[in-house]
Amino acid sequence: MDPKPVLPDYFSNCTHCGFCLAVCPTYNLTGDENNSPRGRLRLWSEEAAGRLTQDEWTDFYTAECVGCLACETACPANVPYGELFEHTRHDHVAAGRFKPALALRVAAAAVGRPAWFNLALLPARLLRRLGLPLHRFLFKGRPAVLQSTADYTRKLMQRYRPTGPRVAFLTGCLMEAAFREINFATVRVLIENNVQVIIPDDQTCCGAFQEHTGLEGVDALRDQNRRAFLPLDVDAVVSNSSGCGYALGKSLAPDKPVRDVLDFLGELGPVRRERHGSTARLYVDLPCHLVHGQKLAGIPSKVLDATGHRWEFAPNARDCCGSGGVYNIQKPENAHAILASKSAFLNEAEGIPVILGTSNHVCMMQWHSAGASGLVVRPYEVKHIIQLLDPGVDFDI
């Protein structure tokens, strides 16, 4: 007998076993059943069945969800919680039951126009380049202020002429506009490993921003990315942000899989960086949208070994850091409390320097804020793992 849902609607799969409660950051924070996946599913299904009228508390508990998807990994019944949540959040925003902050609404409108977005965030790139602290989320880095990743890639491709697998690279919106140095490092690492990199010019935001906020526009972005990526003759589409990769994967499914760049490199066995005599220690945190969204086992140990650093996983590495895309902007108090327990170990962690490594820029922003907001009182660096494989700017010359 092939197990199949006997009922057509999604809600039917939940048997209330409660396995999702244990892994839910907001249930652990509040101890309130309604603030858990099982509780939210019941609220949504009761309302859908007409047994519960619209209630501000349903709106509240829906908005409380981080969207980390740890519940999907824990769920034996395969309830597609993320899809249901995304659908409900969109409905709530459309019906005016939840209103994202003005800054997020403006940003949502801008991310679909990469040229505008890049221009708008030019001051952020400049200040980061000059090393001027601007905001608790802006981690250290030296992005190119004017040169785009696409230009940079073309230049390196002409210089090195790699002959290996061809990949199309999603440069992202916020990643490109604010944290472009990570894209540059990604391109250097790929090319050093003999990978041919193509940057589709007409690509756009992956749509994760709209998914996180519930705002309109995701369908247009998905369509545009399908037009940009699907016709390409490439071995893989890669992303260096687990959240963006997960969102783009949904857009291109089932025609083209989207690979996380670290997972892709794990298969190649990337060039190793040697760090003789280093006293640094790398603590690896796994983004939710890598392990629960894309459902990867993690970041391959071959890749982590190739960083040349002595590494270990951060405590509770598969649990959410509280970033949740824009959750730390929408629900800063919850995000701070979630981060507080995640980041406490850094105060005692061994290593000079201590490096917190992950593979999603929004998680990096959240981890950086642990220092800026006083949760971590000793110096530490936040890095994308790809930056730790980087041959460095000398590669350009």
Place this chain on the structure above:
Amino acid sequence: MNKSALSTQLKRLLPRGRVLDSPAQLAGYASDALGYKSYQPDAVVIPADAEELVGFMKGARQLGVPVILRGAGTSLSGGPVAAQGGVIVHTSGLKRIREINVEGFWCEVECGVGLNALDAELKPHGVFYPPDPSSGPVCTLGGNVASNAGGAHCFRYGVTSNYVLGVEVILLDGSVHRFGGPAGGRGPWREDWKRFMIGSEGTLGAFTRFWLRLLPLPEKVWTFRATYPDLRSIEAAIHALVAHSSYPAAIELLDPRGVAMVESSQMAVGLPKGSFMLLTEIDGPAALVNARVEPVAQALRQAGSSDVVFSDEDAMRQKLWKARKAAGGLLGQLSPDYVVQDAVIPKSALAEVLQLVYDEADAAGIRAVNIFHAGDGNLHPNFLFDSRVPGDLEKVEIISERLMRRVIEVGGTLSGEHGIGNDKAAYMPLVFGPDSMRLQWAVPAAFNPSHQLNPLKVFGNRRFAA
């Protein structure tokens, strides 16, 4: 007391905790893991800590409504639900592990501590707490003690009552009592009374904390899984293991529907389609246990398996156990609603009673899935249905009653570990005669004379009269 006055009163009793009273806030508390039975409470309270729970209990009698204690709501018997309305007390705020005494092999925990969370804290100390209900990732010690939870490893290690050294309980008059303690029966406490508390299903008082007995972690563990083509051969394997000199810690069975669901979930472990799976484990000193690996594998093969896999690697072992323990949730792949029975039968009747489960279910057009603790004869037949289809539940109830009557005829009993709750209260008179029922009733009547605590549970007519 109307709802608004009740909320006002509750907010007074819980200045630091939370009071939930809007319909949407109550919806999540309408059922436990037995999702198809819903009862709307009048309010839910989440005390901030043990001190606040004591304060609440002191004032609870004046509320004039039923009071229901709830851990994580993973009960499968309709235990922590507001069957007669009232206030649900969610103990999620009481999650401190107060002490781990490695030398004395005991720990002191609050009632809201999660079972696996406790085990994770104990492991670095080289000790463990043996009861292991499948809901371990989320269930609380409070719920475990209230239902005298068992689990896969209780075949050799025993159930919760074997590991509770002491219980602190608050009665509805606000008095705080301690029965037993870290010294077990050797201290000044009236330790024998703690036995009344274990398995009392929230009908006697509110637990705040427990002293639990720990054991040293076994030096070596081997986990085996074997698949069988039919019920007859897996039954032979069970009998062989029960009598085996290696004395397994656990003997578990998944039937082919259970196997199919595991394989179509994220917990897939590569089991052949259509097979019955047996999961067993041996543990102890390395030299001793290693010497027993081949004899156990041989016993599994001799019973008729050509597919025996065993491992001492933690990752592999955990994967197998995860597949087994996700059973309740896995059923959601097939059906939104199910009733799970918890009967315990003599092992000699195993094949006959299992066949009865399949035959009755097939005749009624209801799907049955068997995933259970085979070693100690603790059956968990799951009857799948759709509560929105008229007549489905009634069919399941008829099958359940026929099954229960047969269980009792072969010398079995009603519940091994899930508790009676309100789901099995109707079967109590099938097992217990009037004299026995009178004696059992006397216990809640002594501790909780007005039956304000968790009414309509265990005894179907135990009702609170304000």
